Amino acid sequence: MEQHFDVIIIGGGAAGLTAGIYLSRAKMKTLILNDGTIGGQMILTHQIANYPGIENISGYELANNMKKQALSFGCQIKNSIKITDMNLTDYIKSITVNGKETYTANAVIIAAGGRSRMVGAPGEERLKGKGISYCATCDGDFFQDKEIIVVGGGNSALEEAVSLTKYASKVTIVHQFDHFQALSHYVDEAKANSKIDFIMESKITEFIGEEKLEAVKIQNQKSSETEIQKIDGVFIFIGYIPNTERFSGILELNKFNEIVVDNLMVTNIPGVFAAGDCVSKRYRQITTAVADGTIAALSASEYVNNIKITNSELATD
């Protein structure tokens, strides 16, 4: 049986939950469809200290507060679903989940966010949790007095490399370019730390180990020479990729696979809006996701109201 909504939101992170709060508070019948844990990347953050008005909060708590707020206004949320079919181009949009339930809507907001980029070298998936980690605060204490590598050159990589020196005896930062993308104070702090070494213009091309990580193969990007380095652990912080594969060929994406929107979060398809980390923009923060979610909700609301007015005018003609 089909169920019709004014707006369906794909993604339950900061952007999607904010859109859900605004729309359901405006009495729009709203459904959030989320394939992971509600809260998205917020859940990955131990302490958020830059959300205005809240001095310090865990990502888990902030996500739960947003979820409660959305539910309190009547927003419906379906978690851990898989979208199996989708028609966004028709006037009435339809989305099928788990191969069986179909939902229709006048408008759709895509707030699918992003996920950690993996190195993509052989051995990575198999040795995850067995020496390879993506979370310094979770797993740092397993590497007391051990030698580790941090992969990446952005703010997260350099900040986490410094924090991991609390445990590790030596931290080597492996970065693919000859310079860092991180802000200068993160770079200065890492360079000033006597436990930190640098291998620049290099990439890990293989993770080696049977039961646990034992070594990595590192390739110099200029000379193509490779060396095998024994290592106890590798922490990976090499940025995020947008969750937009599902929308490729349907929506206009830029060369980074981010959804192209205008300043009202309108995509190239009428009635389809996008918000948060999955759209083309420079800065990705909770505050910017929340702002995008607000704008997308207000734009979608106006779009749906216009449809309703047109439909009622047609009905009275």
Place this chain on the structure above:
Amino acid sequence: MLRTNLPHLLSEKEHSELINNNENVMVCCGRMGPMCIPVYEIMEELQSEYPNVKFADMEFDIPDARVIRNLPEVRNFYGIPFVIYYKNGKVVKATSSIQTKEQITEILVNYLLKN
């Protein structure tokens, strides 16, 4: 105590009672961090889908969690949560770090529920 909606194992005794009195058990041993929370939430959802499996959590840092931390199966684990699957009191599978719902479901089906 972990802030989840799962039954919490607070001692070695509770752990032993759970695994010995139930055929199929999944225990997630972790903290309230980004790699663990998604696993607890998946387990909360799976509770109703798999009534033949008992789901529980155990806080990684309590002394009694040594029943999990000292298992030979986790010797090479360097990432929380440590998730242990028991069949008739015996460990049949253990995983380290975050797992997806598909990965967890596959283990439940293939290691616990397939006869």
